[in-house]
Amino acid sequence: MAIDENNSGTCPVDRGLMRVGDRWSMLVLRDIERGLTRYEQLRTSLGIAPNILSRRLSALTEAGLIEKRRYSERPPRDEYQLTVAGRDFLPILMAIGAWGRKHNGGGALSRHLDAETGEAVRPVVVDANTGAPIGSRPLRLEYPD
């Protein structure tokens, strides 16, 4: 599917998915977050074909979620790091992970622990205004004009 600026309409979900709406992109973000910032690390970790990885990396770069940074001139070595927008996306991955654990979670899975308390993190999406989990209160959808 081509990214279509016009048809994306007024829906913010669509706007979000325009930029990261595919599996590999999200998995790349996940891997960069856990410290796999270099091309070869990503490729072997994900088991992705090199041409596909290249394309995902440039798409994510163009979308402003990651940046390429040269950290060594000799030998020339680059790493990919998250931009602010990229880091902002990580909580969504955590939420997807929580969903995956709950609804598709056979076998042993990795998890995030709070570094201080040592407890397993339990990501929930709440409304920042009320603090109530999304879904626990009735909502109304408002369209522009």
Add this chain to the structure above:
Amino acid sequence: MAIDENNSGTCPVDRGLMRVGDRWSMLVLRDIERGLTRYEQLRTSLGIAPNILSRRLSALTEAGLIEKRRYSERPPRDEYQLTVAGRDFLPILMAIGAWGRKHNGGGALSRHLDAETGEAVRPVVVDANTGAPIGSRPLRLEYPD
């Protein structure tokens, strides 16, 4: 990309994306949530080709996120409705929407209001244990064995 049970490994994000890791699936869920439950409604709302919609609907059904229900025998009419797993996914869409609004939000966008307070919902992913937004506290990743 074929869904690969083996390579999905121990990552819950991957587990989640195995089931809904594409744009159309998420947009279908969004539309069903806002009351567009019938085939023709979905097709015209999304501007998706009918064969593609059919495939997404059966994939989502097989993945257990939606169910097909006949609500009229004569004429025979079906609607798709969210299962528990499907409803559980909606907060993630809200989070993606919030991200889209923030980082790709030109123009007027639709939004959710709290039906009681009338305020615009501001979805945030928090750790249910601490109540702190994900990203505000250092985390540690733990792998099984």
Add this chain to the structure above:
DNA sequence: GCGAGTCGCTTGCAAAATGATAGTGACTGC
């Protein structure tokens, strides 16, 4: 009871994206 219209699809085929494999250029280390 006949023709037009709607709904919920399926089929056939073209276009685009993805994936496997091989290769390349810049370098390091021996």
Add this chain to the structure above:
DNA sequence: GCAGTCACTATCATTTTGCAAGCGACTCGC
């Protein structure tokens, strides 16, 4: 030199997506 690593690109097969047309079951209007 020569092997090896890293970060890719190029080529081509396979898969997925998308468009357009059509179809069966029904309803509605006359």
